[in-house]
Amino acid sequence: MNLELNGHGAYAYTGGKPFDPSLPGVTFVHGALHDHSVWILQSRHLAHHGRAVLALDLPAHGRSAGAPLGVEEAGRWVAAAVEASGLRGTALVGHSMGSLIALEAAARLGARASALVMVGCAYPMKVSPKLLELCQRDALAAIDLVNTLSNSTRAAKPSHPGPGFSIHGSNRALMRRTQRGYGAGNLFLADFSACDAYAGLEAAAARLACPVTLVLGALDQMTLPQAAAPIVAALKPRVVTLPAGHNLMAEAPDGVLDAIGQALGPQPAR
Amino acid sequence: MAGHSDPAFDTLALHAGAAPDPATGARAVPIHLSTSFVFENSEHAASLFNMERAGHVYSRISNPTNAVLEERIAALEGGVGAIATASGQAALHLAIATLAGAGSHIVASSALYGGSHNLLHYTLARFGIATTFVTPRDLNAWKNAIRPDTKLLFGETLGNPGLDVLDIPQVSAIAHDAGVPLLVDSTFTTPWLMKPFDLGADLVYHSATKFLSGHGTIVGGLLVDAGAFDWSASARFPELTQPYSGFHGMVFAEESTTAPFLLRARREGLRDFGACMSPHTAWLILQGIETLPLRMERHVANTRKVVQFLAQHAMVRSVAYPELESHPDHALAKQLLPRGCGAVFSFDIKGSRAQGKAFIEALKIFSHLANVGDCRSLVIHPASTTHFRMDDAALASAGIGPGTIRLSIGLEDADDLIDDLGRALKAAQKAGP
Numbered sequence: 106m107n108l109e110l111n112g113h114g115a116y117a118y119t120g121g122k123p124f125d126p127s128l129p130g131v132t133f134v135h136g137a138l139h140d141h142s143v144w145i146l147q148s149r150h151l152a153h154h155g156r157a158v159l160a161l162d163l164p165a166h167g168r169s170a171g172a173p174l175g176v177e178e179a180g181r182w183v184a185a186a187v188e189a190s191g192l193r194g195t196a197l198v199g200h201s202m203g204s205l206i207a208l209e210a211a212a213r214l215g216a217r218a219s220a221l222v223m224v225g226c227a228y229p230m231k232v233s234p235k236l237l238e239l240c241q242r243d244a245l246a247a248i249d250l251v252n253t254l255s256n257s258t259r260a261a262k263p264s265h266p267g268p269g270f271s272i273h274g275s276n277r278a279l280m281r282r283t284q285r286g287y288g289a290g291n292l293f294l295a296d297f298s299a300c301d302a303y304a305g306l307e308a309a310a311a312r313l314a315c316p317v318t319l320v321l322g323a324l325d326q327m328t329l330p331q332a333a334a335p336i337v338a339a340l341k342p343r344v345v346t347l348p349a350g351h352n353l354m355a356e357a358p359d360g361v362l363d364a365i366g367q368a369l370g371p372q373p374a375r
Numbered sequence: 376m377a378g379h380s381d382p383a384f385d386t387l388a389l390h391a392g393a394a395p396d397p398a399t400g401a402r403a404v405p406i407h408l409s410t411s412f413v414f415e416n417s418e419h420a421a422s423l424f425n426m427e428r429a430g431h432v433y434s435r436i437s438n439p440t441n442a443v444l445e446e447r448i449a450a451l452e453g454g455v456g457a458i459a460t461a462s463g464q465a466a467l468h469l470a471i472a473t474l475a476g477a478g479s480h481i482v483a484s485s486a487l488y489g490g491s492h493n494l495l496h497y498t499l500a501r502f503g504i505a506t507t508f509v510t511p512r513d514l515n516a517w518k519n520a521i522r523p524d525t526k527l528l529f530g531e532t533l534g535n536p537g538l539d540v541l542d543i544p545q546v547s548a549i550a551h552d553a554g555v556p557l558l559v560d561s562t563f564t565t566p567w568l569m570k571p572f573d574l575g576a577d578l579v580y581h582s583a584t585k586f587l588s589g590h591g592t593i594v595g596g597l598l599v600d601a602g603a604f605d606w607s608a609s610a611r612f613p614e615l616t617q618p619y620s621g622f623h624g625m626v627f628a629e630e631s632t633t634a635p636f637l638l639r640a641r642r643e644g645l646r647d648f649g650a651c652m653s654p655h656t657a658w659l660i661l662q663g664i665e666t667l668p669l670r671m672e673r674h675v676a677n678t679r680k681v682v683q684f685l686a687q688h689a690m691v692r693s694v695a696y697p698e699l700e701s702h703p704d705h706a707l708a709k710q711l712l713p714r715g716c717g718a719v720f721s722f723d724i725k726g727s728r729a730q731g732k733a734f735i736e737a738l739k740i741f742s743h744l745a746n747v748g749d750c751r752s753l754v755i756h757p758a759s760t761t762h763f764r765m766d767d768a769a770l771a772s773a774g775i776g777p778g779t780i781r782l783s784i785g786l787e788d789a790d791d792l793i794d795d796l797g798r799a800l801k802a803a804q805k806a807g808p
Contacts, residue, residue, distance in 0.1 A: 140632055146429060149425070260393050262439075263431065264446060270449070270637070278633040279602075
C-alpha cells in the first residue's frame, strides 16, 4: 500500500491481503538498514487472521522516499502513517531501532495504541564509536560486522523465510541493498546514530497507555538481554526470551509470532 | 573490531546450514527420507501452505536434508539461498522457466556444455523462448544481442570445452545496464575457485554431479541467488512484480526484497515442474562439499602437472588451459581465477581421427565416459559424444575440433596420470600412417 506522508511516498506491506482499516491494526516497524520484508512471516500470518497489517518501510528505506529520521521524528512519522491509513487503533511491533520508534509512536497514539511489542531492544541503544567510524570509512565492512553479530548461528531452522534460505546471506543482502538504495548519504551512519542518540524512554513511558511485551534473544550480541533492564524498569513489560540472536524474526519466527499473538489477544472474528 | 569475523570457506564447507540434530544428537546431517512432514494441527497446516510460517510440507518443495545443502552452497557462494534440483540441467531450466515464457529471449555464450546448448537452441525454442548465441569474449556482441524481450544473459565461468573465461564483471555490467540479470554456470570452478557473485553475477547454478559431490556417484543441481538484482527496478519481470494467481495473488517482490526469484522458483517451478533432488543425493553432495577445498586444491595441482606435460609433448598440437600464455583468456584468468582454472581442459592430438581413437583406447587410468569432476580421471572425445548434435560450424564456434580430447583430472598421483597419458600418446603415434 502506498501512502503520502510529509510530501513523500511511503510504502507499507499489508501482509498479502487487501488493507481493511476497519479491522484491528498491527503496525510493524523495522530496524536499521532493514525494510518491511523482515516481518514477512509474522505480518503475513496476522493479515490472514483478521488483522489490518501495516509493515512499513521507514523513510529512506526500501520503497519509502524521504530522508532518514531520528527516533522521535520517526515515531511521529509512524503515528502519521497509522492516521493516514485510516486505522482506528493499532498494536505496534518494532525490532531494534524500530522498537524504539514503535515506543515513540505508541506514546503519541495514546489510547489508539492497543499494545506495544519491542523485539531485540536495549536502552540506551548505544553504538560503538568504532562501528560508527568504520561505517564512514567502509560501509560494507560495517554491514558485514553487524550481520555477523546479528546472527547467533549458521543453522537456524527452519530458516527464513523458508527452508533453503541463508539467514546470514539474506540479512547481508538486505542491508547492502538498503544502504545502496539511499543515494543522498550514509544510511548506516544515519540509522545507527539515531539509535545512539535516543534518550526518550522515560518521557515516552510517561505517555504510554498500552501493555508492553519485550521479546529478547538469549544469544543476542547486538542488544544484549541485560541491556534491556532500563526498559523493564520503565515499562514493566511482559518479557519473552527466545533462543536466538538479534535477528529474532528470522532465527525464531514462530516464537516471535507467538509472542506478538499473545500481546494482541484473541484472534478477531472473521 | 577484531574477534567478530565470518567463518572462512573451509569452515563453512563443513558447518554452514548444519547443527547437531536436536532430536537425536546426530553430528552428521541426517538423511530425511520422508515424503511428507506431519502438521501440528489444521491451523499449522494452513499457515505452512500460505507461507505464514516456515517449515516443510512435502519433499518436492523442501526437505530438511536438502535445506542443509541449499544453505551450505548459499553460504559458500555468498548468496541469499538456493534450490536443490534433480540435475544441473534441471537447475538451468528452473532458472529460465522462473523468468521466461513464450515470447522471451535469452542471450547466451556460444561456448556451452552441449546439453545446455541443446536446451536453449532446440528445446526451449519449441516452447517459444529464443536464444541468441554470442562469442563469450565479444562484449559488443553481448550488448548488441539484448532485445526488449530479453530476460537473461547466460554463460559458463569456464566455457565448455575450450575454457573461455567469462568476463563476468564486464558482461554483468552490460546486463545490468539493460535491466537484465546474469546467470552463470559455475560447475567447472565451484565457489572454491571463483565466487561469481563477488564479480557481478546475479544467479549461479551448478551441476553438483561434478566437483561439488566429487565422486561420480550422483546426479544433482543447485541454483543460487545473490539477492542483489533489483527485479522491481526493471520492467522486464512481471513474474516477480505483479500478482501471481498461481499462489494466492502473491507479489513475490513485495514479500521479499532480496529473494523474490527464489520464492517464485520454489513456489512455482519446483512445485509444478517437480525436478526436485532426492534427500539421499543431497546428503552425498554434502559429503562431497565437506572436502571440496582439499579436493579442488589437489585437482588443480594435478592438472597443472598434466598440462605442463602435454604442452611439451610432440604428439600434442595444442592445449587449451587458461593458465598457459597461449590461451586467449590468460590475462583474464589471472585476474578472475587466481586459485587456478579448474581440472577440466581439452587438447588437440596430432594425427588422424583413428589416432585419436587409439589414444583414448590405450588409456588405463583415465576412464572413457561422459562426465567431469570425478575424483577419478576421465577422458572423452567431445565431437563424437557430448557435442555430437552440433554441426561443424557450431563446433568451431565452441572451440571444438575433430581431434579435440577433453580430460577431467582426478585425484590420483599426478605421475601415474602422466605415465598413462604418455603411454597412450605413444600408442597413438604408432597408429599413425
